[in-house]
Amino acid sequence: MIELHRVSKIYSVGPVKVPALSDVSFRIDKGEFVVLAGPSGAGKTTLLRLLYRADLPSDGEVEVFGSDVASLRRAQVAALRRSIGVVFQDAKLLPVRTVYENVAFVLRVLGTPRRDITARVFDALRVVGLSSRAQAYPAQLSQGEAQRAALARAIVRKPPLLLADEPTGSLDDAMAAEVFEVLRDIWTGGTTVVLATHQRRVAVALRRRTLALEAGRVVKDEG
């Protein structure tokens, strides 16, 4: 499903070159739950951004769903992203819309027939345990709830791949546990999940395959 071959990424900040990834190779198969572990600055976010083509590698190939992301044209990039759900540390909910509207927004943007929208939004909200909060505005949610709403938005189109970049980074342990629970349910439902985290404890506790990044290199791949 995902294959990286000798991938490097170097950011240029003016004359300064910042190497973020160096010679990274691995593959992730359909149905896997992979933890991308490593300290802050290791290159986790950069790696995920390459997968949904928010950025291009400086060198090497990034293959997602069988196509080289560097060769995709604009419309194909959009198509790729329609098959990938993404969540971040910050939930990025639209503030003047309810939870329901935030999730429905994705469907409406992509032209889903009106009559299907309500059922699909509530399906997604049920998976993340937020059915009762559908009419709440983001400001009324706890951070944990906001993150779960973001997860609902990411999976409402049932994408085969979910990328989560430090989704529990700003949550307390109880809320984080809930989010991990939801991620596990999503994975059990058949979605491939890639979870980036700098919390070593979390990585260990999940007991799944762990790709450890350090200074832009894969230093460990086990589990």
Add this chain to the structure above:
Amino acid sequence: MFGFLMGEALRDLRRAGRVAVSAILLVTLSLAALGGFWLVSANLDRAVGRWRDRVRIIVYLKREPAEADLPQLLERVHAVPGVASAVYVSRADALRALKQVLGKDAAVVDSLPTNPLPSSVEVTPAATAATPNAAHQLVERLEALSEVEEVAGGVDWVERLSQWQRLLTTIGLGVGAVLALAAILTVTTATTLVVHARRRETEIMRLVGAPELTIRLPLLLQGMLQGLAGAVLALAALSAMYSVVAPRIEPLVSLTLGLPRLAFLTPLNLLALTLAGALLGALGGWLARGGREA
């Protein structure tokens, strides 16, 4: 889908707030100016048209031609380039016509010892002779005929009217264009604000793989809505002004220009103004480039 895009556009419009309101008012102003000049110009054009149809050049003859010479004379007048038709008016005909015009005062004419009126040929210029130059040439050619005493009438003042009308149209287009430019820029400013207010939506749209068109269309639509709102206001203002002013100046216009009735813009004109508004708005919306890259 259209409902969604429209909903987003309306939401954006509310967010642009006061700037959107000034954009709408500027569209209103530019279209009202354009429409106002158009209205005046169209009515002047009608007056010019009426007068052109009615223009007669009277060719006064030195003396009444003999009956036998008449066909030959008319033929020669007819042969002058720019003459559409020529009708002979004898001295007696002229007197009868004068009596008719005088109506109940016709008795004055009867008291005259002799008929003072000359005989004449009434010439209707061809459409090709309707320009000031051509008309002058026609008059000169007619004056060159040996039987002719004097040539009266002409299209001079109609032409002046026509020139005024053209000048007015040019001014109207100029003023309209300047205001339209200002309107476009203001719509662009409003749209730039919208782009800023929309950046979260745009980010999410890109993230979930929305087609570029879906991302851009709400921006275009809200610009177009600004333009349309401006157009509707402009048409309302124009028709309100027309219904107040027209009845008041109609008698004056009838007296000076011979137009018994003023005419409002035709439905086609109104449609054109509305489309122009939508176009202005869409252009302003499109010019706000910010929407292109997240």
